[in-house]
Amino acid sequence: MTKKMLLAVFCTVSFGIVKAQSVPTALNSVPTVTEADVSTVTPIPFYEQLPLVKEVISFAKEHLYTRYRSGGTNTRGFDCSGFTRFCFNHFGLLLPHSSAAQGNVGEAINQEQAQPGDLILFKGHSSKGSHIGHVGLITEVIGDQIKFIHSAWNGGVRYDYLHADYYKRRFMGVRRVAHMLAEN
Template identity: 75%
Template sequence: MTKKVLLAVVYFASFGILKAQTVPTVTQDLTDVPTVTSAEESFYDQIPLVKNVIGFAKDHLSIRYRSGGTTTRGFDCSGFTRFCYNKFGISLPHSSAAQGNVGKPVDKESAQPGDLILFKGHSASGKRIGHVGLITEVVGDRIKFIHSAWNGGVRYDYLHAGYYHRRFMGIRRVVHLLAEK
């Protein structure tokens, strides 16, 4: 739709049918779009290495899932989060349940990029942590995270997706350990 409008504007403008004043600017059309950079930047200003950890994690998108994997040849969920934090001097255990005991617990409403997000395993009715990811973005009540999933390897998902929402167990803040080093 946008391409058609732009092509029409260019076409009519080239024949002098439209005056430059009548063409709406992109900024006028996007005035109601919320921006999220200020909150993100202020958090990154407090702990600058968070941006580096997340950037490093993103560099490994699409690496395959491998049970027990801790290298770029393949990761399991806790192997991936451990790999990412280890690059920046934070040692995490190689178990999602054990990672659920590291750092400080955080309410979902206070989640920030860099926090670990924890889930039940395959059974939504279980009571044990069986999966972990790394929060990359928080916009309102939408939490985006990167993780190594058995059905897709390293990828993004959202907490509000039914599968993850039903299995959500908690959030742990471990990035403060980066600042203490």
């Protein structure tokens, strides 16, 4: 477990024990946290801490099967960055209309820390390139499986998985922008 998770569990358990005690001196004592205490507390995923993230993902899903349109930024057709921009803009977070520019927004996140609501970035059509050319919105993370929604030139708005060879070879990174929703 990470230090942050253990600290959160410790604080949660400590607060619960302190609240349960009615003796005024309980605030001065430090409760013992056992391994059993830690294993019974389930940490709340980042995306569930921000209700707007669920709303952005739900809004994105409403546009499944909308056609691809180069330069498209609305329901008549989206390109990849036009789609992510459209979804976040609906909730007050204005992203640039370029996948490369969206690759500079927010905070870089390790693939292992990816959460729903994060942007996922890829190289363009060539897996040998070194520039961001495609972007999607992560909708689900189960283990090491990352599911994302995006507007692809060959199918419009649809779901795909990072573990598919096409995307695995082009993967460039993950950016966390959802925390910026709460700041707006």
